[in-house]
Amino acid sequence: MKTNRLTTGQAIVRFLKNQYVEHDGVEDPFFAGCLGIFGHGIVAGVGEGLMENPDFRFYMTRNEQASVHIATAYAKMKNRLGAFACISSIGPGATNMITGAACATINRLPVLLLPGDIFATRNVAPVLQQLESPFSQDISVNDCFKPVSKYWDRINRPEQLITSLPEAMRVLTSPSDTGAVTLALPQDVQAEAFAYPEDLFRRRIWRITRPRPDSGILKTAADLIMASKKPVIIAGGGVIYSQATEILTRLVERTGIPVAETFAGKGSLPYNHPSNLGAVGATGTPGANEFTSGADLIIGIGTRYSDFTTASKTAFQNPVVKFININVSEFDSYKQSALPVIADARVCLEELYDLLSDFRVAEDYIQRAAKANRKWDELVDEFYRVSGSLPVLQAEVVGAVNEFAGPGDVVLCAAGSLPGDLHKLWRTTDPKGFHLEYGYSTMGYECAAGIGAKIACPDREIYVMVGDGNYLMMNSEIVTAIQEKIKVTIILLNNNGFGSIGALSQSIGSQRFGTKYRYRDEKTGLLTGDTLPVDFAQNARSLGAYVIEATDIKSLKNALYEAKKQAITTVITIETDFCKGVPGYAWWEVAVAEVAEIDSVKKAYQSYVESKKKQRYLL
């Protein structure tokens, strides 16, 4: 057997360079490189391996959590056909990646995490940053990655890589199992040499297949659809990841079944398709809510049915409603006691298309959907209409950016009040034009993720829309964007606090307590003083961004025009109204105090009890 004597760190890099994916006959390298921050736990091992392999590009980032967000956004834009490895030192560098790992796993997006770990030899323990356990010496902070990873391993001997790396690849490239994969790397083991078999480093092609549905189950599904009068499709992220949007359009045009879209599924149909009911669930449109409420059959395609999608299980009010779930993941396919159609969305819809050749819902049902689509679009016009009030309304900012962005451009967002507004309002024409991380809704995702999206799609303009709270949580990757000459446009909406949680707080009777960025008031002892003097423009400028300060919609439009001409990351700041938001048309369950001294809470509890009456078990 031919062998190659390499350190564990060198072997990892060499292996990663040789992993390819094949999908629909197209072959590409799987890894785009490695992101991260060095420390004593990684610098001599994987760090040295990276230095020896400059063709495996290393990107230095500012925060390990941000590395994972960059990687996640990249994988999302690549429809999971590409990924990054993220390295960290031991201790805080490693645990910084845990939030990112959870975000990737929840969103079913592949990221490979390589945190450094404590010495396997143990003699020098406790090493700097080691969490000691009196219970076991076989514990480090990296055990915290277990619940947020789809595959987890610790490489205690160099040769363990030989069996671990292929498992990591199996999970990363599995459409049903993918998410964060963690290989914890003890710092001494990383630098140890081993005679690895040459075959470990051969070019390996991971075929991403399109599993076909069971023919019996699919026939039952087709019969259920043909027997239904008011079917509704809920299009989730799986429609987009499996590139099923074209066949979905054809199926919808053949059958007349209307479509409602989740956060990850928005863009499955163009916004102006007459069968597109728009956003579904808690942040859904009135039309989508009306249709899901009356539906006798829900066909979920590639959705994990989060509480936002089901409006906390109040979205489906027809007592005879049934579910068919087309999903590549068995786990998701069984949700809501559905008929589980375990399959790739695209091939499954192709087969359904043939089986449904004689099926069409009633003409007035089709017309009602088309009317709901038009009516909602007229309402969007109203939300987008410039009111002239100052500070401007968030919906007007969304409108200005939406109208300026080109058809192939991308809006990117994750947390705050923007996701709900974008879900409802944003007119999406391209399946990759709407990038919302709303599985984990991670504050801090946006500025970092913009970089990953741009690396994946250099020809698209990336419009990162971010609230002041999110921006303050993690803006440091602007430095990374400048370092890499990566241009994204960040629109920073400053409403001086947490508008979203403020509104939520109000709705549960808590009067926006603790949600505004204010000085502490000496007299009351509360955070009710003057607004804090944060200068966002100066902050962004200090990190190297080109900055434009807008005050009203006219100056925002000019700023967008100017930003488009820039070659470097550009931040547009604008102050927005804290309170005036877009209304919601469905319920989302957030528990309210059952007993309280305060009247507003008591009132909110009554309304909570009332709303909960609509909640169903879908058995």
Ligand SMILES: Cc1ncc(C[n+]2csc(CCOP(=O)(O)OP(=O)(O)O)c2C)c(N)n1
């Ligand atoms: C890491 C993290 N912490 C807390 C939350 C809860 N949370 C969701 S949105 C939000 C406020 C976001 O503020 P901002 O970006 O200013 O947006 P706005 O609410 O004002 O629209 C908070 C605290 C979260 N999603 N993520």
Ligand SMILES: [Mg+2]
């Ligand atoms: Mg805010």
